Amino acid sequence: xxxxxLQPLSGCIVEEELQFSVVxxxxxxxxxxxxxxxxxxxxxxxxxxxxxxxxxxxxxSLRRARIAMQLQRDLGVNAAGAALALQLMDEIEHLRxxxxxxxxxx
Numbered sequence: 712x713x714x715x716x717l718q719p720l721s722g723c724i725v726e727e728e729l730q731f732s733v734v735x736x737x738x739x740x741x742x743x744x745x746x747x748x749x750x751x752x753x754x755x756x757x758x759x760x761x762x763x764x765x766x767x768x769x770x771x772s773l774r775r776a777r778i779a780m781q782l783q784r785d786l787g788v789n790a791a792g793a794a795l796a797l798q799l800m801d802e803i804e805h806l807r808x809x810x811x812x813x814x815x816x817x
Contacts (some may be wrong), residue, residue: 731768740776753794
């Protein structure tokens with residue numbers, strides 16, 4: 712393995728208090744800046760901050776970026792496809808939460 716290859720870090724980070732810069736997110740996910748920019752453009756990631764240099768990403772964004780990278784790697788989907796898959800996953804989770812705390816008839 713060459714020293715120029717990016718290696719993803721492992722672990723589970725979901726704390727919303729954590730904030731990552733573009734550089735940190737790229738390093739953690741082992742992707743180039745252009746990939747992160749495309750994920751933002753497709754709505755997969757929603758950073759705070761006015762411009763690329765001031766963007767800050769939460770632990771939730773890190774999780775979404777990793778899922779998007781896995782979808783692209785394993786299934787060959789593009790960024791738009793990853794955005795759609797994540798949107799559907801969010802909707803499923805929302806529906807599950809509604810069912811879990813929802814109305815009970817009986």
